[in-house]
Amino acid sequence: MSCPICGKPAMEEYRPFCCKRCADIDLGRWLKGGYVIPGAAQEEDDPAPSVEPPKH
Template identity: 50%
Template sequence: MSESTCPICHRPTDPRFRPFCSRHCADVDLGRWFNGSYRVPSFRQDNDEEQNEYHDGEG
């Protein structure tokens, strides 16, 4: 079984911070989520009828 590595700095992971090696790397990852560095692509348009009905409370 190979040892897991931290997705931020690629050092061996620490079981206390898994999948990261340290609190620092875990915080770096969280910061990336907060500032929008990690995004999931969406193909839905802002003016999609189905989406607008949901937000208007009609769906």
């Protein structure tokens, strides 16, 4: 198995990566939103559904 970041052979300690550096690069991509699961686009400007107060 080769490292998905640089292509070098993976090391058991960092599997599937070859070293801590490549593992950290991958983690950084996850944290910055570099990896996205495809799905329907959502508008961030849509207001949250309002809840009307109960009428007395």
